[in-house]
Amino acid sequence: MSVKNKILLINPYYGKWPVWLPAFLLSCKANPDITWLIPTDCDIPREAPDNVIFVKSTLQALSKTASDVTGLNIDMQRPYKLNDIRPLFGKIFGEELKDYDFWGHCDIDVIFGDIRSFITDDILNNHDVISARKGAISGHFTLYRNVEKINKLYLSHPIYQKAFLSPTSFYFDEVGMTEVIKKDQADGAGLRVYWPDYLLNFKETRKKKPSYVPKVLNHWRWHDGKLFEEGDKGGEIMYLHFMTWKKTLQHCFVDYKKNPRQFYISYTHISERKTPLPADFAKIPVSRIVPSMFR
Secondary structure (H helix, E strand, C coil): CCCCCCEEEECCECCCCCCCHHHHHHHHHCCCCEEEEEEECCCCCCCCCCCEEEEECCHHHHHHHHHHHHCCCCCCCCHHHHHHHHHHHHHHCCCCCCCCCEEEEECCCEEECCHHHHCCHHHHHCCCEEECECCECCCCEEEEECCHHHHCHHHHCCCHHHHHHCCCCCCHHHHHHHHHHHHHHHCCCCCCEECCCCCECCCCCCCCCCCCCCCCCCCEEEECCEEEECCCCCEEECEEECHHHCCCCCEECCCHHHCCCEEEECCCEEECCCCCCCCCHHHCCHHHCCHHHCC
16 A cells, blocks of 8 residues: 655745745645745745745744754855755754655745646655656755655765855755765665656657746646646646746736636736737736736
8 A cells, every 4th residue: 555655845935925926825735735844034925725834034044054954154145045055954954854754845936736646655655866857856846755864965975065155056956966866876875766757847848948938828727736738749747947937927817815726827927817918018017907807
């Protein structure tokens, strides 16, 4: 009988909430057997799902905890530096992780589909590391088995101290940990890794770069907790990561409290219904936008 694994995704977030937060939270709510932990200095949303835990925190406080568990003087001066200490989360959040089988890190510029339909308990039972990126660790979604050996993997990288202490970004969560894991595999140390394919953005990725999301309208549809790429070659995907849209995705016409069953994701906006829009929609002043067009 398959064991039901408990997963905690950890995503510290500091600064200002993005406009698409309601859609992000709806996509988390539709994955009730996964928990998110979000330490933040932002105002805690009044409306949020039970499986998303917000904790008041500061970047300085997290730096101190990271310093305490490593014995290093870690002093993060900007939120982006968090990417380098993600491999430490198993140690930093050890108390919060006591009842969980896996911990992971993710981004907030994503909309999740049905995670458990892609990462089953059979996969979890037979692997120690699961990444949404083919052949590499993904900063926007990776899971680690919550055991001491895995939580200390970062120690085997020769420059981990430099990566944690330097003000420069080392992309240690992705580049550094990929190097650690590939060396472990080459040495035959027995680390079980699952990263056979890309699980994000496009159903077919052989001729596309999954990290680049083009400026398209109504191209992804979230429906009852599942996420679909529209079109003849589309299909269900695990999540959409729109890192290249941070300057153009300026509007979210999805109300978390209304709990819609469906919404569309475009490079300029997220809306409950598919809408014909001009190519320069992102330049339209907010005062001229009629929300009823999108709901």
